[in-house]
Amino acid sequence: MTNGNREDTRLKNDNIMKLCNNQWFEMFVRWLLGIVFVYASYHKIAEPAQFAKIVYGYDLFPNFSINLIAIILPYLEFYSGMALIMGIFPRSAVFIIDGMLFAFIIALSVNLLRGHEFDCGCTSFGEPGYTSSTTQLLIRDIIMFILGLYVLFFDKPRMGSLTQLTTLVKRRATG
Amino acid sequence: MLYRQIMKELLCFVGLAVITAFTVNFFSPKGIALVGEWDTSKGVITARAKDDVVDHELEIDIIRAREIYLNGKSVFVDARTRELYEEGHIKNAVSLPLYEFDGLFEEFMNKYPDSLTIITYCTGRECEDSHQLAQYLSEMGYSDTKVYVDGYDEWKQGGYPVEE
Structure with missing residues (x-):
């Protein structure tokens, strides 16, 4: 590798690091994940019976748990998404979101491997999850999972974070 | 910490x-029940929602459906989409896609009197459209309505009469 090439790579790495440490970028990613999850929860909350049928369609869960998943999961998505947007306990919220994404990735991979056709039900119903689009869903979920890890491990002060603002106000009041 | x-x-x-x-x-x-009915051996699956359309009492299996079919005093009504109906359906079945019900119902009513036995069907035990259609038809005065739960695919695999 020539000196010029090394310099180019170093500059690129510097720029990526700058972007990753940028508070506005972190807020953008956090909002993006939050909005996606709040939107994804909407149809599931509005039509729990349809969502239960989609959970059944994954063919991975015991029968007794299907309705419970369909009742609870959408609210977990909604609250985690809202918390990310408002910056309330963002680290824990994104931990839950990454946990869910990890579970979706496993579920999609298992069904892709065994060639099981199903409706994903990710953001709306009637989205056929045939093998070709299952791959796309898997890629989408993996990208969101990586973005989630970025938000999780971001260690600078976060922009637009309500809990952080509260902590600052408290510190100022006591100090 | x-x-x-x-x-x-x-x-x-x-x-x-x-x-x-x-x-x-x-x-x-x-809202849905805490535990649904997801065992296909018991009939059409359902989350048992408050506005649930699945009524297991109306359900008949392939053997009973065939008996009624051979009897000749009934009308089989296909609740699936027009495209699926055209790809293949139970011989002499009438297409009344659930999502076109409002537009097609009058024509159906003029052709088939409500004294007839109506058997609705869709794709099988994971599909509740046949139940929804049976409910609509009952509300419109068809009192003898049943739901054939095994659907078109099972009928075809059983070697029973179809039109393709």
């Missing part, structure tokens, strides 16, 4: 989600 803080926050989220979920589900007109 951080670990404990995160555990507390996670508990907050999960607790809030569980409480809201069960409360909304309890009061919502679209």
